[in-house]
Amino acid sequence: MSHPQILVIDDEAQIRKLLQITLHSNDFRTIEAIHAKEGLAMAKHNNPDLILLDLGLPDENGYSVLKKLREWYTKPIIILSVQSGEEEIIRALDNGANDYLVKPFRSGELLARIRSSLRGFYTPTNQINSSGLVIDTSLRIVKKDSTLIKLTATEYDLLALLAKNEGRVLTHQYLLREIWGPGYISQSQYLRVFIAQLRKKIEAEPNRPEYIVTESGVGYRFVLNENS
Amino acid sequence: MDKHFQRTNKKKQYTISILSVLLVSGVCYSISDLIGYRVVALLLLVTVSLISIFFDILPVLIAAVLSALLWDFFFIPQKFTFLITSAEDVLMFLMYFVIALVNAVFTTKIRQMEKIAYKQQEKENTLKLYNTLLNSLSHELKTPISTIIGSTDNLQLMADKLSELHKHELLCEISKAAFQLNRQVSNLLNMSRVESGVIKPKHDWFDMNEVVHDVLNNLKDQIKNKPIQVVIKENLPLFKLDYDLVFQILYNLVHNALLYIPKYAVITIRVNCRLDRLNIVVEDTGNGFPEDEIDLVFEKFYRLKNSSTGGTGLGLSIVKGFVEAMNGTVRLNNMMDGGAVFTIDIPSELSYINLVAQE
Numbered sequence: 001m002s003h004p005q006i007l008v009i010d011d012e013a014q015i016r017k018l019l020q021i022t023l024h025s026n027d028f029r030t031i032e033a034i035h036a037k038e039g040l041a042m043a044k045h046n047n048p049d050l051i052l053l054d055l056g057l058p059d060e061n062g063y064s065v066l067k068k069l070r071e072w073y074t075k076p077i078i079i080l081s082v083q084s085g086e087e088e089i090i091r092a093l094d095n096g097a098n099d100y101l102v103k104p105f106r107s108g109e110l111l112a113r114i115r116s117s118l119r120g121f122y123t124p125t126n127q128i129n130s131s132g133l134v135i136d137t138s139l140r141i142v143k144k145d146s147t148l149i150k151l152t153a154t155e156y157d158l159l160a161l162l163a164k165n166e167g168r169v170l171t172h173q174y175l176l177r178e179i180w181g182p183g184y185i186s187q188s189q190y191l192r193v194f195i196a197q198l199r200k201k202i203e204a205e206p207n208r209p210e211y212i213v214t215e216s217g218v219g220y221r222f223v224l225n226e227n228s
Numbered sequence: 229m230d231k232h233f234q235r236t237n238k239k240k241q242y243t244i245s246i247l248s249v250l251l252v253s254g255v256c257y258s259i260s261d262l263i264g265y266r267v268v269a270l271l272l273l274v275t276v277s278l279i280s281i282f283f284d285i286l287p288v289l290i291a292a293v294l295s296a297l298l299w300d301f302f303f304i305p306q307k308f309t310f311l312i313t314s315a316e317d318v319l320m321f322l323m324y325f326v327i328a329l330v331n332a333v334f335t336t337k338i339r340q341m342e343k344i345a346y347k348q349q350e351k352e353n354t355l356k357l358y359n360t361l362l363n364s365l366s367h368e369l370k371t372p373i374s375t376i377i378g379s380t381d382n383l384q385l386m387a388d389k390l391s392e393l394h395k396h397e398l399l400c401e402i403s404k405a406a407f408q409l410n411r412q413v414s415n416l417l418n419m420s421r422v423e424s425g426v427i428k429p430k431h432d433w434f435d436m437n438e439v440v441h442d443v444l445n446n447l448k449d450q451i452k453n454k455p456i457q458v459v460i461k462e463n464l465p466l467f468k469l470d471y472d473l474v475f476q477i478l479y480n481l482v483h484n485a486l487l488y489i490p491k492y493a494v495i496t497i498r499v500n501c502r503l504d505r506l507n508i509v510v511e512d513t514g515n516g517f518p519e520d521e522i523d524l525v526f527e528k529f530y531r532l533k534n535s536s537t538g539g540t541g542l543g544l545s546i547v548k549g550f551v552e553a554m555n556g557t558v559r560l561n562n563m564m565d566g567g568a569v570f571t572i573d574i575p576s577e578l579s580y581i582n583l584v585a586q587e
Contacts, residue, residue: 086430086472172432188434189579189581189582192434192435192466192582193582195435196437196438196582207437207441207458208441208445214438214441216442216471216472217471217472
């Protein structure tokens with residue numbers, strides 16, 4: 001996996017050019033499609049390592065492209081969208097997208113999302129280590145600067161789920177369903193409470209979270225601090 | 229005045245016309261021994277004339293007919309008959325209709341002219357607003373566009389002559405300009421959401437601590453070393469409101485303060501819960517707003533008269549629009565010693581589960 005291949009499906013030539021330059025100069029290979037039909041065909045033919053999919057394609061609704069891809073394609077799909085509305089984003093994530101970027105996006109952000117999507121996909125791990133925070137999923141323990149942190153079962157499950165999907169956004173609904181069960185999807189107050197409690201226990205400054213980052217209106221993202 | 233009486237509805241016009249004629253006749257009747265019946269005719273005529281200044285032609289005609297008949301029946305000698313014997317009285321009787329008609333025609337004409345003048349005025353106001361909009365927009369949009377075009381031209385045409393430092397500076401300028409454009413376009417999009425009335429708040433539970441720090445995190449480039457104090461009430465409940473709208477409200481208020489306050493000033497964000505309302509206060513120790521402009525700052529495209537910094541005058545009107553979309557209120561005051569205080573008050577469901585929930 002030295003030079004992962006990325007399929008870009010976007011009808012805007014400017015964006016394709018920008019993505020091509022950004023990705024090539026960071027050792028990714030790219031193939032490009034300018035509409036949904038071509039994109040679906042190229043995905044089938046090349047089976048790329050990751051797909052960047054623009055939601056606003058001229059010939060087909062982005063969500064339906066996403067669904068068609070997800071019928072067989074299991075590797076990461078990152079959505080590009082000009083709409084910053086949470087509803088669109090949540091809908092895309094619910095339809096199988098791994099992550100999203102709202103145009104205009106920063107190149108650094110794009111690369112970080114691509115890398116973490118690829119990493120999460122290829123390297124399952126049972127120990128997550130991020131600047132002093134160690135989560136051992138086989139022993140179910142969490143250490144902060146070598147001190148054991150006492151977490152309740154729910155707090156641990158929530159943290160482990162976020163950390164396992166490090167770098168990727170998890171929607172409120174997804175977290176509620178996975179941790180509390182399908183009956184709790186609308187009980188977002190539980191999630192708010194447990195996130196606040198977790199932050200108090202693991203963050204140096206709970207109000208300036210470094211590990212569990214808020215994605216406005218969408219969900220939460222566990223961020224790995226790599227320069228530690 | 230014109231507008232007011234135009235809005236007086238038809239039914240009211242009829243009632244008032246009839247009642248005033250009856251009232252005047254009644255009063256005259258009780259003192260008819262003291263005044264001659266011709267004086268009564270004059271008084272009634274004045275009444276009809278007054279009515280015709282304010283009301284439509286039909287109520288005026290009815291008032292005229294009623295006065296004529298009342299006068300004829302109750303006041304002309306040989307009372308309680310409709311008989312008119314003297315030629316003067318016949319003339320007087322007809323006078324009611326003449327006066328009523330003439331007045332009505334004049335009033336209608338005047339009103340039409342007023343309407344035209346009003347429309348003209350309105351057109352001028354719209355034009356003025358449009359010009360302000362064009363001026364501020366063209367400035368706010370063209371400046372970053374010029375920066376981008378100019379900088380990229382330099383980079384393309386004289387790459388070999390530019391030092392690394394200058395190249396870096398040009399790139400920074402391009403980046404800054406692009407973000408500025410992005411912000412202005414977002415503002416315009418948000419404003420059109422407010423204008424079209426399509427904002428449907430999506431209420432869900434959230435922690436105000438998160439909103440405040442989300443906002444500060446998003447503004448960290450602008451904040452740099454400007455001190456921002458955060459005072460969030462302890463044991464604040466969760467609120468059930470639209471996270472995105474509340475975020476945008478607070479973002480715009482803090483961003484606005486950062487743009488306009490002097491270097492030494494401090495911004496304070498206070499979050500409170502009063503009864504079942506979310507209470508957000510953003511205050512600063514700057515110079516405050518000119519008292520006569522306080523009521524205007526929430527109007528779209530309004531910019532302070534002596535304002536020099538960039539801005540389209542949309543930020544605060546978006547705040548107002550979003551607050552009102554959630555049935556809340558926003559107020560602006562000056563503090564005794566200068567700075568400005570924005571107070572937001574939004575009714576909300578509360579949940580204290582965060583204070584009791586422990587497994």
